[in-house]
Amino acid sequence: MIKAIGFDADDTLWDYEHIYREAKPKIAHILGEGYDYGQLFYKLDQAEVRNIDLYGYGVKSFALSMLENVARFSKRPLESDKLLKLIDLIKDMLNTNFKITPYAEEALSTLSAAYELILITKGESYEQERKIERSGLAGFFAAVEVVSYKTEDTYRKVLLRNGIAPENFLMVGNSLKSDILPVIRIGGKAVHIPHEVAWFHEEITEAEMSSIEYGQLEHLGQLPAYVNQLK
Template identity: 45%
Template sequence: MEISLEEIKVVGFDADDTLWVNETYFRDAEERFAELLEPYETKNKIDQELFRMEMKNLELYGYGIKGFMLSMIEAALELSNNEISQKTLSEIINLGKNMIAHPVEILDGVVEVLDGLEGKYRLIVLTKGDLLDQERKLGRSNLSEYFHHVEVLSDKKEKNYQDLLDHLEIDVKNFLMIGNSLKSDVLPLVNIGAKAVHVPFHTTWKHEEVEEPKEKEGYITVSKLTDILKYL
């Protein structure tokens, strides 16, 4: 379904898996975590318990690597009946530290798109996760100069977006959001009257999976980020 973007004045970008790679590193850490816990449970059970722990802790820790680290430690203690060794716990902590220290890998087409939109629209970043980690990644990305504003949200629900747009004095009809998650970057914006572009990433966290509406309204899906330049 085609949508009109003639009224768009402000373009928002998700960060993780839209501007740079993120979920891939979580999956790699999950694989290594399962290897470390192999003496205690099957891989399938370990994966299930880690995800359950993440969901249990989400309201307490929020999104991001640090909360993921704590959930891995707690899951390891439960799965091992508190028999996990100090050495293994140290390895789990190092998994998280390595994720934090990992170089930022900019996705294909990001710089081309930002160059194409800069000066034509007000560009902002709307992401969720750990504030310090997201600020660090943005700094390492060398993309900061493109953006008028960067906001790290505690969550990406309709109220979070509406409150932020109101604070920034942006009318929803003038706003377009670009991101990889239907659940977090697309549907909440459409529901408050904004427009969105869905750019799927090859890996999606289970928590972000959602059934695509049978009828697309208010958003389009593109196969690669640079396709956005055909519309803006």
């Protein structure tokens, strides 16, 4: 019997990955000619993954990896006006008004009346807490957990902290790797709601998913009915 529902935030409750995608042409526009952008952005993606252990996830981590790669690919000193424009771009990314996903508010409102809702989001605390505040959805949640990783161990600890048994827990999210697989492996249930934009790092193989059972919905509007039929 489900008693608590965990929600992923980025690209589940609100659109966010597109902010990173849209930053790349803006970076190219600021820097102008003289760079191999195919290489620069390929190396940037690699640097982001390589730096996760040091910086974690988020816009500020992206900024450090981006500046490192711009410096590496620059054949001459980077002019200070361009550096300032890149910093302004980062500030714009942090201040961008993101869109709440269709049906998110209705689903949270309906489900919060009968279940304990927990927001479980991966990233840098200040950055994520600021987004949660700006989303206007914070009031629906009994608890908010900002975590550095979403592994089996992470979910075990989150459930323990909140006094929830895995068999009473359902996780909802857009990432098979972060929101679905680890939760099923610790004995919980999970519903995948794919987002049109997936981060390259989050893609996993079909073989990894074929051995587990999880729900799949098109949008959050279908979630309350799905949860009710689980009882």
